[in-house]
Amino acid sequence: MWYGDKREARVKIAMALVEKGWKIYGWKNDESDAMVDYFSPADWDGIAEKNGYVLCIDQNNTRYSGYEQKEYIGGNAVYKTNARIQKLEAMMNDEASTDNEKASCAVLIEKEKEKSGMIEKYKVIETYPTFSFANPRGTSWHIEKDGQIIAKGKGVFAVNDYDWENKEKTEKQQKAEKVEALINRFEKAIKDAGALKAVVIKVEKKVIKPVEKEDKTINLNDVLSFSYHGHYWVVTDIYTNSKGQSCITYELLGSEKRGYQRLKSMSVKSYYQTLDRLNKGIEEGTVKVYTLQEVTEYQEKTVFKKAARKQNVYNVPAIETTEQAKENNEIVNVSAEVTVTYNEEKQGVEIRFPSKPENNIIEQLKAYGFRWSPRGFWYAKQSDKANKFASSLQVDYNKPNNTEFNGSVNIAVNEDINIDDLHMYTVSDELQSRLHSSSLFQVDYKTDCFNTFNELQKDALSVLSQTDNEYLQYQIKKYLQSFKQRYYTQYIKILNHRANNPSWAVTGRGGLNVRRYNKMQDRYGNLLSQFSDMKKEFDNRMDKFKTRIFQLEKERLDKEVNGVVEIPEFKIDRKQITVAGYTETTRVYTYKNYMITKSWGMYRVFKDGKEVDTSLKTTSRLNEAKRFVAYLISKDESTSTNENNDKIRILQEESESENSNQQQYISKINKKIESTQRKVNALSGDYLTNTWKRQQEAASREQKKDNLNLEIKILEYLKEKACSNTMDEFDIALLVGSFREDMRIKYRSRGRYNNEVKYPTINSDADVNGWWNQEVPKMQKRLNKAGIHNTEQYNDAIDKYAALVKAIEKPVNPVQQKIKKMESEVKLYKIDGYFPTPKTIVERMIELADLQDGETILEPSAGNGNILDGVNEYIQDNNLSAELHGIEWNYTLRQILELKQYKLVANDFIEFTPFTKYNKIIMNPPFEKGKDVDHVLKAYECLKDGGRLIAIMSPHWTFANDTKSIQFRNWLNDKGYYEKLPEGSFKESGTGVNTVLVVIEKVEEERVRVN
Structure with missing residues (x-):
């Protein structure tokens, strides 16, 4: 921006500040004189003060902090020179002088002037307020008080801009409004800051410092210090000289400000001494040995926080724990539950969490209109939707069953969005008639509108069918409805424009001259361009949803693959393979019907001679490929037809003798118990848990062990019923591993989200070859064998499974669980x-x-x-x-x-x-x-x-x-x-x-x- 525009903006702001009661510093009146072509306009240094708050505008440094504006006294007085005063002034202006020395010089100068009767040349007419900071990077103004920045921002010089196309307001009016808005920002900042209180906090800082060694032995890269000077020296070499003496070479180390880094100068000081002489110095205490270590230091910093206000809190009594506040030695109570606060003064609802919630909960909070407040809570205006969500969140979060090790909970979206509303997006008969009258070609716009929105609906439904994540489905539906409304509005605008402005062939410009007709065509072109951009926006958003779904699926698959413990031994061989039409003989790794080979920089997996789709699981390393094959094998085993054949065989043998069935059931259950126990043993062992990652791995292993132990208990329960020959159809179905796993997943899902489980059916709106429609027949077949043919029977089976789990599962001791969690955390x-x-x-x-x-x-x-x-x-x-x-x-x-x-x-x-x-x-x-x-x-x-x-x-x-x-x-x-x-x-x-x-x-x- 031109300097003159900046000066003009400063002057306008200064005059507006004076009207608001600010005291400005460095004001210069307009001294221009047109008669003599002298130009010296009004200006302002950009410093103002009000109630102890200092406003700094366009300050790139702190030059004006405490600046004294002086005025030349003048007159015929004779000024005496004093050599002593000159020396003291030179010492005071020397950069090497300390603050105490400068203060002493100032006192001595005043005394010397009084003694010699000197006359001052200048007098101070104005002293600027002190401030500690220049404008922070990217800002043009800031307000500070007591050495702390209270507010900052930009837009100072924008007050001199105006919209020349705006014919409703003059240039002067637009600039005046911008100045007023900026001044109001300043006033609001100091008003809000009045409600702040200064709080001293400790800021953690990692520094490198020499730490004295205990064993006193000198090794390479150790640091030495000597009593006769204050530098540190780093050991660069340890060798034996020609006399057989052990010697140590050491060179000067950088200062603390340099982070004790080794100096790179060619002339760095370097010395050597014998090891015996250094050891003698260590014993006498004149030599010390250190190692450089990272040390945590704490620096005090003053920040400003809003003072607490009175609030009416309505919440379930919270379990409270006490922690020792180490900084101020106070006992504080920390709520261990979610609290909901209704602010009657501002008609708002506030939600406070004991710790940071998970990302899915944050996304749901935003979906219901909540926003994060710097005061430490989530805030939204009171409404039926917000209040209902806050209440359900509090109840669900505070349930012990729903609280995981990190205190987070998954909460389902309660709002159901209906997207089957294509009948609402149509063209009226009146508009259709006008369009036919204004065009040579008659188009069925009703059908065109339906087809347009039907395509949008199909694209969104195609994305919806790719995920079963309820919150992601909610986001897709919400965006679809919002986009359809905007798209329909733009579509109707275009049709109205066509109806109101008939084509050239019908009216011959409709009575408009060329210039006006061209403007009308330009507007029409803009509408079409915006309409096209909206479709691109929709496609881009659908691509983002697909990417998110892909990422979630990949994370799920990565988690399952990384959870594989046992990796089988592969046989190494050489075979001829064909990849992308290229045949080559290369090394392969085979196990059962799987084969791994490296081609085009990636390890490819083949099953029965056909390449396995690894788009969700990269196999750039051999170990990853082997682990992926082990995962596929375990998946094959879990869904293998052997268990289904066993189930068929069990159902077919019901007509045989009871003793024969009983022995078969018991034998089958024993094998499954032994197999499951081996998996538990494989997960057991001594693992380090001294890092966050290792603790997460240990928690994952414990979760798997809990699931396997629950399966063993269920099998033991079935074994007891088999021994007493009291197994019913549901118990026999539980012998199939895939059915047990389905019951476990649905039981956990229903308990967490409290949603009714539905019997799987074909989705006619989804792709016939999509993964859901491909899996439905398999799921129905598995459920039909257990006597489940509809949703009611499905939920009854889950109820039976829940009762079984409740009967055999031991209650968790919350104290032991808390001890275990705290012992894991304290290791970090x-x-x-x-x-x-x-x-x-x-x-x-x-x-x-x-x-x-x-x-x-x-x-x-x-x-x-x-x-x-x-x-x-x-x-x-x-x-x-x-x-x-x-x-x-x-x-x-x-x-x-x-x-x-x-x-x-x-x-x-x-x-x-x-x-x-x-x-x-x-x-x-x-x-x-x-x-x-x-x-x-x-x-x-x-x-x-x-x-x-x-x-x-x-x-x-x-x-x-x-x-x-x-x-x-x-x-x-x-x-x-x-x-x-x-x-x-x-x-x-x-x-x-x-x-x-x-x-x-x-x-x-x-x-x-x-x-």
Whole structure:
């Protein structure tokens, strides 16, 4: 934009701000003089202030922050020069001077001026308010207060633009309206900011810092520091010189501001020393060894949040949990359920979730008119639809059955959209008559309209038939109805234009001159262009829906394929194959009737000589192709005709003797139980769960195991009925695996969405060769064999299955479920000194402790209770009675211990003073900075005479020469002994540190000496 336009916009805004009570800074009056051709128009520096809020317009830097506008005094006064003042001014303007030095210089200059009687050349007439930021990138204005940006935006210079085609308002009126709108934005920003309160938050920041090593050994890329200067040095080489001495070369490392990166300059300083000399310096403390590690730091930042207001909350009483607010040491209550709030003041409804909901719930919230508020809830205006959805969401979400491990729930769309409304899109008889009168050729526009919208309907129905996702179907229907209305409106506009403007051949321009007739034709062309663009928009949206359906299907298939555990052994061979008309002899991998070969950079899968469609599952790697074949084989087995033949054979043999049927059923059930149990065993094992991905994999395995265990229980139930010869037609049908799986899926689906399951029928509107119409006969055949021929019988069968599951399925213990979830989550936290004790080490510690009946036992660093769990299990197995106490400082870990019902006697073990001393203390203390030594010495004080202390410790004290380690070694020699634990004992807990097991017995005579 031209500078003159910017200046004019600033001037208009400044004058409008003054009318609203703003104080502007840097205003310059218009000093132009046309008589002498002097041009000096009005201008403004872009700074204004009101009630402590600073408005900055077109500020690319902070030059005007605190700026002093001075005026030359003038006159005939003689100004004395002072060399001391000149030196102080130079020092104050020096960039190397600190803030304290600059302030001192300013004070000394004032004193020197008073002493010498100097006369000021300038006087300050105006001081601009201080602000901390230039306009943020992409903005032309911002408002700040107390060093924080309250509001920002753009559009300042747009106030000088106007629409020259708008003949209703003059240029001046349009510009005045834009200025007023901009000023109102400023006023609204400071009004809303008045309701804000300053909150100090901590912002996490990852930095690289040198951390001192414990073992003091020097390795390649370690960092050294020396007491005689403050730089860090990185070890670049370790070698042996000609004298047989080990030497270390080190060079200067970048500063903290550079992130401790190695310098790339050719002249970087580099030195070397012998290893013996460096080790001597380490012992004397003049040399220290570090490693560069990523450390989390927290910086305080002030943000502004809206203050809470009074609200009427109507919701089911929520289960509440308490968490320790670590930042301000306050106890806060966190609702564990969805709450619905009706804001009577603004006639709105607010929904609050305990955690971020899943994407499908967010999409449904948006579909019902809810939008996310920065105040932490979803908001919509009150209506019957919004209120009904909020109530159903709250009820469904808060059901224990519908809450998964992440606290999310799938909620079906309740609104049903009717798309069978083509009769509404028609051409009236009156319009048809006018169209016939204005054209030489008579067209049946009613039929044309029906055909047009029928094609749209067919395209949408074709996409709908490709998915059974209810929410996606709802979105497609909703878009179809919206588009049909817009498309119909445009279609009628075009027909009306044709009727109102007869063709040239009929009227010869209809009395219009050439210019007006051409304009009319241009408008008609625009209507046709918009109509064509709308059809393109519809096609593009349908393509997007198809892509989304494809992605969902691919995700489902990927999930099922990745869930395959057992991959069969393939036989390697060479065969002649033909792909895309090209025949070649290549390596193939075969298993049963499947074959894998690589062609055109992809692994292709063949079944019975025909290539398998892998459009939904890429097979770019051999392992993926093998896993995909294993999935296809398992799918073939699950839908194989063997089980159907078994079902036919079972039904045919009903006329035979009951004993023969009974033995066949029992034998079949036993085989299925053995097969299912092998699948459960394959999913069982020790897997690491120290990352989010591994925890998700473990949850998926547990879900599969639960489904398989449920199937085993159902088979055992059927076996009991087979033994008593009381099986009915439904029980016999359950012997077929595909029927059991169908019942399980429909039972879970109906319980989750509360929808009636319908008997599968052919969809006449869908493609005859579509996947649904191809699967319907198979599903009907399977259900007919179970005596199911309609929807009522289908739902009755599911009711029977639900009653069976309810009878054999054990209720889930919510406490145990919560403990398991918290123990999984805490593995992802970084808690200082927390590394859970593995079960094998706990068993060894209990063996050394020699637990007896009636003892009191303490675990001073209880963690998540692994040691206490082992002790408790040992006590119960041996019918002993004991009192278990624990100490833990971390709030989350204390919650887990409280859920396990362990007695916690303190938070900090070092500050702990026991009422009575303990018979046994079994502990795994923190290792960093020698804390394990302090904890063991403290534990010895808490031990009764004759008591025993078992502790896991770092081996540092066994070889280190610091005073603390030497004293502890000497002390332990008289008290007990230690044994080394195998390397990698704590690998499953996320650390590879070596450990030792210390055993101490407190004999009675020690008590006298200690006293």
